[in-house]
Amino acid sequence: NKMKPRPPSPPVHPGALPLIGHAHQFYGDPKHLWEFVTKLSHFSLKSGGVSEIWMGPHIMYMITDPDDFMTVSTKCMDKPYFYKFATEMFQNGLITASLTTWKTHRRLLNPSFNLQVLTSFIPEFNTQARNLVVSLQSEVGKESFNVHHYLIKQLLKTVCQTSLGLATEDKSIDVDYANATEDLFAILAERFTRIYLHLSSTYAWSSLKTKQDQLLKITRGIMNKIIYRRKEELKMGSKTENGTSAKVVKFEPLLNQLLELADTQDAFTDDEIREHVNTIVAAAYDTTASSITFALILLGTYPEVQNRVYKEIQTVLGDEDLTKDNLPKLVYLEAVVKETLRLYPSSPCVARRIDSDVKLKNYTLRSGTTCLLSIYGIGRHSMWGADADQFKPERWLDPSALPSNPNAFCNFGIGKRDCIGRVYAMLAIKTMLVHVLRKYIVFGDVNSIKAQLTISFKPATTSQLRLELRS
Numbered sequence: 491n492k493m494k495p496r497p498p499s500p501p502v503h504p505g506a507l508p509l510i511g512h513a514h515q516f517y518g519d520p521k522h523l524w525e526f527v528t529k530l531s532h533f534s535l536k537s538g539g540v541s542e543i544w545m546g547p548h549i550m551y552m553i554t555d556p557d558d559f560m561t562v563s564t565k566c567m568d569k570p571y572f573y574k575f576a577t578e579m580f581q582n583g584l585i586t587a588s589l590t591t592w593k594t595h596r597r598l599l600n601p602s603f604n605l606q607v608l609t610s611f612i613p614e615f616n617t618q619a620r621n622l623v624v625s626l627q628s629e630v631g632k633e634s635f636n637v638h639h640y641l642i643k644q645l646l647k648t649v650c651q652t653s654l655g656l657a658t659e660d661k662s663i664d665v666d667y668a669n670a671t672e673d674l675f676a677i678l679a680e681r682f683t684r685i686y687l688h689l690s691s692t693y694a695w696s697s698l699k700t701k702q703d704q705l706l707k708i709t710r711g712i713m714n715k716i717i718y719r720r721k722e723e724l725k726m727g728s729k730t731e732n733g734t735s736a737k738v739v740k741f742e743p744l745l746n747q748l749l750e751l752a753d754t755q756d757a758f759t760d761d762e763i764r765e766h767v768n769t770i771v772a773a774a775y776d777t778t779a780s781s782i783t784f785a786l787i788l789l790g791t792y793p794e795v796q797n798r799v800y801k802e803i804q805t806v807l808g809d810e811d812l813t814k815d816n817l818p819k820l821v822y823l824e825a826v827v828k829e830t831l832r833l834y835p836s837s838p839c840v841a842r843r844i845d846s847d848v849k850l851k852n853y854t855l856r857s858g859t860t861c862l863l864s865i866y867g868i869g870r871h872s873m874w875g876a877d878a879d880q881f882k883p884e885r886w887l888d889p890s891a892l893p894s895n896p897n898a899f900c901n902f903g904i905g906k907r908d909c910i911g912r913v914y915a916m917l918a919i920k921t922m923l924v925h926v927l928r929k930y931i932v933f934g935d936v937n938s939i940k941a942q943l944t945i946s947f948k949p950a951t952t953s954q955l956r957l958e959l960r961s
């Protein structure tokens with residue numbers, strides 16, 4: 491018999507039922523979803539980096555091995571069927587676009603995220619961080635409060651500024667847009683956890699779909715108005731040397747860059763521009779706000795780390811603003827941010843469609859399945875050492891103490907379909923932290939925080955942080 495033996499299947503997560511597989515285990519609120527994802531990740535880690543779960547008849551693999559993570563990220567660029575749930579929301583935006591559209595559009599968008607463009611945003615990051623410090627003032631000396639709430643609002647404003655370049659007095663993007671986007675994320679997560687809503691035919695009749703349509707009308711309406719107005723302004727030549735009609739803006743916002751590409755290279759339609767801006771705003775503010783929240787809570791839990799960050803800020807910056815020259819000198823702050831992301835990844839799990847058999851180190855993933863890549867699991871892998879679960883920013887200062895595997899830190903994804911905003915995120919996170927820590931001492935206890943997963947990862951506990959004025 492010359493037939494090759496079938497490669498072994500990865501260990502199956504416990505608790506599968508006939509027909510529905512593990513679908514019932516997904517069912518629950520966002521806190522439950524987070525607990526379940528951590529459970530799946532730990533099972534995969536214990537199973538040598540690959541495990542299997544069944545959403546009804548559909549096979550999904552869970553990967554927590556860095557090499558296998560890299561193999562899947564580079565070989566498979568398309569997204570699985572449940573990303574399509576977000577297609578109505580983001581259409582041809584980078585996250586949900588078809589592979590063909592994605593290839594051309596990613597190439598066109600990459601220059602908008604180069605270092606020169608991003609460093610031109612730093613003064614705006616400083617301004618927004620100062621606004622955050624002012625708005626936090628009312629919490630000084632009070633009980634523990636919901637700092638994530640403040641960060642969501644401030645980061646949405648920041649990302650909208652750099653993406654849209656609205657004048658300071660322009661309130662086009664405000665509570666309505668933020669609330670609608672948050673609710674849309676919650677709808678996506680809820681649909682994912684309810685297998686009977688995976689079919690578009692059943693979803694079409696659900697109350698969730700009705701709510702989604704109403705919310706989409708709001709977000710589209712707001713964005714369309716802004717784009718239309720900007721086009722008119724640019725046409726009328728009110729473009730200033732800053733590249734925008736907004737009087738005080740000193741950079742070229744993303745929207746203007748895209749309109750220019752549309753004008754000169756016929757690169758995008760108006761709808762596509764809206765879809766890109768919408769996607770980028772949504773991908774940016776939520777993840778970044780969560781990361782800053784967890785960094786502050788961790789600094790509040792470990793006062794000696796907070797002191798060391800503060801001392802570094804004093805030595806490197808004194809009272810100066812952040813600039814492209816002094817930012818790279820904040821090495822301990824960078825270590826704190828990376829360590830926060832490693833343990834509390836704001837994008838803890840991404841997924842790929844397996845469209846042809848993929849050979850991994852010990853298993854072969856079958857074509858027609860889905861692969862979940864657990865960023866959370868890689869962050870807790872034993873390659874980080876016996877102290878993998880502990881918050882120790884110092885590990886980043888000693889390269890010999892870090893895992894030798896180049897894919898160990900994969901919080902922004904790996905390969906061509908990685909995060910286009912990784913440098914943007916690092917700049918924004920650091921700027922916000924510097925301004926807050928310079929003004930306040932923060933107190934928190936990370937062990938008292940429950941987390942939840944609604945597309946991105948965030949705190950579920952609302953008492954998160956206390957603030958005292960730094961004297």
Ligand code: HEM
Binds near residue numbers: 584770773781903909
């Ligand atoms: C701490 C903050 C952030 C984290 C942890 C994060 C993480 C990620 C990850 C893991 C991916 C890959 C998704 C996948 O493989 O399916 C991704 C994609 C993406 N991110 Fe981020 N991100 C962050 C901030 C940002 C920011 C600030 C922006 C924009 C300014 C952004 C825009 C995007 C976009 C557009 C994609 C899709 C890229 C593509 O498919 O070509 N992200 N992000």
